[in-house]
Amino acid sequence: MLIARSIADLRQALTPNRRPAFVPTMGNLHEGHIALVRQAQPLGDVTVASIFVNRLQFLPHEDFDSYPRTWEADCAKLQAAGCDVLFAPREADLYPEPQTFKVHPDPRLADMLEGHFRPGFFVGVSTVVMKLFACVLGATGGVAVFGKKDYQQLMVIRHMVRQFALPIEIVAGETCRAADGLALSSRNGYLSLEERQEAVALSQALKRLAQQWLDASDRSALEAQAQDALRARGWAPDYLTVRRRADLLPATADDAAGTLVALGAARLGNTRLIDNLEF
Incomplete structure (x- = not known):
C-alpha cells in the first residue's frame, strides 16, 4: 500500500x-x-x-x-x-x-x-x-x-x-453492526463497559418506532414517546424521528412503507451516538 x-x-x-x-x-x-x-x-x-x-x-x-x-x-x-x-x-x-x-x-x-x-x-x-x-x-x-x-x-x-x-x-x-445490533462507530470507543451494554437501546428504539409507525393510525405522539422512553433509561436524546428517504422531510400518512427512514441521535453519558433504519 x-x-x-x-x-x-x-x-x-x-x-x-x-x-x-x-x-x-x-x-x-x-x-x-x-x-x-x-x-x-x-x-x-x-x-x-x-x-x-x-x-x-x-x-x-x-x-x-x-x-x-x-x-x-x-x-x-x-x-x-x-x-x-x-x-x-x-x-x-x-x-x-x-x-x-x-x-x-x-x-x-x-x-x-x-x-x-x-x-x-x-x-x-x-x-x-x-x-x-x-x-x-x-x-x-x-x-x-x-x-x-x-x-x-x-x-x-x-x-x-x-x-x-x-x-x-x-x-x-450498508451500516455494519455488532452482534447485538449496535451500529459500529469510532465513537463507540468512548463508551464504558456499562454504557456499551446499554448503547444497543438506540437501535432497538428505532426498530420499535418504525414498527409502531407502520401499525398505528394516530402517529402524532410516537416520536415524542420514543424520546421519552430513551430519556427514562438515562439517555439525552436530540431526536428520534421518521422521515422520507427522498428529502428527509417529516413523513406523512401518504408515505408508504419502503420509502421511509427512522433516524435517531442521543447522548449516553458523554458520548453522542447516531443511527438510522430504513423501512
Missing part, C-alpha cells in the same frame, strides 16, 4: 489510473470502514482511502483534539483489506491557508436534524469532501463510497455532487 502525504505525491501515484474508487475517513478505523473499502475495490481500477481529521466539522466544544488517532492500526487494517493508496495529508497540506472559500449546502437539507444540533457541521463536511474529491478524483472522476450510518451526510454529498455536476458516482454502503 502506497502512503501519500502530499497532494502532489497522491496525484503522481494516481496518474496511471482512470477510475479511482475512494473511501474518505477520519481514521480510528473499524470493520464498517473496512467493509466500505472492500465494497469499493471492484468499482475502480485503484482503491484509495484517506485519513484526515477535519477540524472544520467540529464545533468549539466538540472532541477534535481528543478524537482517537490510531495510525499504525489503521494502516495495518487498510493494507490487509487490499487498499492500494492511502492519502494521509497533514492539516497544513490540505489547508495551507485559512479555508475562506467553503461549500454551503442547501439549508433545507443541511440545517435539520444533525445540522440543527451541530450548526455548521455540514459546511465543514461538504468543504473537506469537495477538497478531497479534487485531490483524489479531480482529474478523471471516479467512485466514492459513503456509509449509510451517516444518512444525512450521504444525502448532502449526493446533492452536492449532482448540483456541481461532478463526474463522481456516489455509492452507499
Whole structure:
C-alpha cells in the first residue's frame, strides 16, 4: 500500500489510473470502514482511502483534539483489506491557508436534524469532501463510497455532487453492526463497559418506532414517546424521528412503507451516538 502525504505525491501515484474508487475517513478505523473499502475495490481500477481529521466539522466544544488517532492500526487494517493508496495529508497540506472559500449546502437539507444540533457541521463536511474529491478524483472522476450510518451526510454529498455536476458516482454502503445490533462507530470507543451494554437501546428504539409507525393510525405522539422512553433509561436524546428517504422531510400518512427512514441521535453519558433504519 502506497502512503501519500502530499497532494502532489497522491496525484503522481494516481496518474496511471482512470477510475479511482475512494473511501474518505477520519481514521480510528473499524470493520464498517473496512467493509466500505472492500465494497469499493471492484468499482475502480485503484482503491484509495484517506485519513484526515477535519477540524472544520467540529464545533468549539466538540472532541477534535481528543478524537482517537490510531495510525499504525489503521494502516495495518487498510493494507490487509487490499487498499492500494492511502492519502494521509497533514492539516497544513490540505489547508495551507485559512479555508475562506467553503461549500454551503442547501439549508433545507443541511440545517435539520444533525445540522440543527451541530450548526455548521455540514459546511465543514461538504468543504473537506469537495477538497478531497479534487485531490483524489479531480482529474478523471471516479467512485466514492459513503456509509449509510451517516444518512444525512450521504444525502448532502449526493446533492452536492449532482448540483456541481461532478463526474463522481456516489455509492452507499450498508451500516455494519455488532452482534447485538449496535451500529459500529469510532465513537463507540468512548463508551464504558456499562454504557456499551446499554448503547444497543438506540437501535432497538428505532426498530420499535418504525414498527409502531407502520401499525398505528394516530402517529402524532410516537416520536415524542420514543424520546421519552430513551430519556427514562438515562439517555439525552436530540431526536428520534421518521422521515422520507427522498428529502428527509417529516413523513406523512401518504408515505408508504419502503420509502421511509427512522433516524435517531442521543447522548449516553458523554458520548453522542447516531443511527438510522430504513423501512
